[in-house]
Amino acid sequence: MSTNPPNLRPDIAPAASLRETSRPGQPTIGMVSLGCPKALVDSERILTRLRAEGYGISPDYGGADAVIVNTCGFLDSAKAESLEAIGEALKENGKVIVTGCLGAEPEYIRAHHPRILAVTGPHQYEQVLDAVHQVVPPAPDPFVDLLPAQQVSLTPRHYSYLKISEGCNHKCKFCIIPDMRGRLVSRPAHAVIREAERLVEKGVQELLVISQDTSAYGVDIRHAEERGHRAHITDLARDLGSLGAWVRLHYVYPYPHVRQLIPLMAEGLVLPYLDIPFQHAHPDVLKRMARPAAASRTLEEIAAWRAVCPEITLRSTFIVGYPGETEAEFQVLLDWLEEAQLDRVGCFQYENVAGARSNDLPDQVAPEIKQDRWERFMEKAQAISEAKLARKVGRELEVIVDEVDAEAATCRTQSDAPEIDGNLFIDEDFEGLQPGQIVRVEVEEAGEYDLWGRLV
Secondary structure: OOOOOOOOOOOOOOOOOOOOOOOOOOOEEEEEEOOOHHHHHHHHHHHHHHHHOOOEEEOOOOOOOEEEEEEOOOOHHHHHHHHHHHHHHHHHOOOEEEEEHHHHOHHHHHHHOOOOOEEOOOOOHHHHHHHHHHHOOOOOOOOOOOOOOOOOOOOOOOEEEEEOEEOOOOOOOOOOHHHHHOOOEEOOHHHHHHHHHHHHHOOOOEEEEEOOOHHHOOHHHOOOEEOOEEOOHHHHHHHHHOOOOEEEEOOOOOOHHHHHOHHHHHOOOOOOEEEOOOEOOOHHHHHHHOOOOOHHHHHHHHHHHHHHOOOOEEEEEEEEOOOOOOHHHHHHHHHHHHHHOOOEEEEEEOOOOOOOHHHHOOOOOOHHHHHHHHHHHHHHHHHHHHHHHHOOOOOEEEEEEEEEOOOOEEEEEOOOOOOOOOOEEEOOOOOOOOOOOEEEEEEEEEOOOOEEEEEO
């Protein structure tokens, strides 16, 4: 049992969880998956393809014939983490294939780790498979392997990420994701729904919808309708909501048509939860970021969402210390946060990242000022969170059980996404609970980020 806040980096995915064993003599591959949930989905797809070819999946370095490291390159700190993971895999195993966002910079990686066997960029599944074939040739058992592959899941059995598109059409100055992953490419809606149906059939209780820009889903294919399903986020959310699982929407930009999703939340078709990357509130900072600069209208939109669905939970991420950010501009952000009363908040201190246009902006903010603003911002966000959670004491809530140990059952409410949000703990009469169960709980105690309750 662990209480929050967890790692406050708001882009992080849960640690990969492997539950498989290999047969004797089977070639095996290890996987280290870093970064965001979108990268975790890429890792699942790579391992699914490998398993279909007869490879086993090793949960540790020692049992693997080679290791794939799926890297993150979003921030310089993430790049450093990726390089460290590559180094550890080389030390512990020796045969390492690198893929993912940082793989878009092969010279950078090889300059630090010349012994790696291959480097591929993000979502280049075929190149990863080719590299594995060269290092560890497949040796399938015709009586066991080469059957239609069930998807490999790196998350607990009861929830799964559902990636609906790749890439992004935005040109935010601080972000290099479009350079690494390209422009928006949406999956056909019928393919997304079929994958979701298979997941629910396997017992998944919660679908976490992810992309670089969820609310732009389908724009690139003109919201095409095929096999009875239309590629528009409102239609997709409605179709997913009919499957009987919790549906949680991440990375939703506050376009006007997002208001069409709110009635679906009020009806209970999808969870009353929106993850929206506002990034800042001062119009001049937003303009320097090359993002929409209408913070006042955003407050009006938030009020309209809450009028339709009072139970809605709003999560967002912000950047402090962006180049040129003045104390007055930062104070506007604090005042905006106080008025917006967001439920869940994550925050980055701005970092220059190789290739980002923001690197060239004047008036870079000193590290000690960034740290001070981050602390003040998080203090404000924590106070809002604590007050909002205190108002839940005495209420009955529906929760999903994530983990049960000797101390308690760790659960999440509909307001909490895995890893990045809070938990609800049941520390009495919890022994009969199982991960994936959805139960009703009366909230008895609240903290800064977490709740405690008892089974009803």
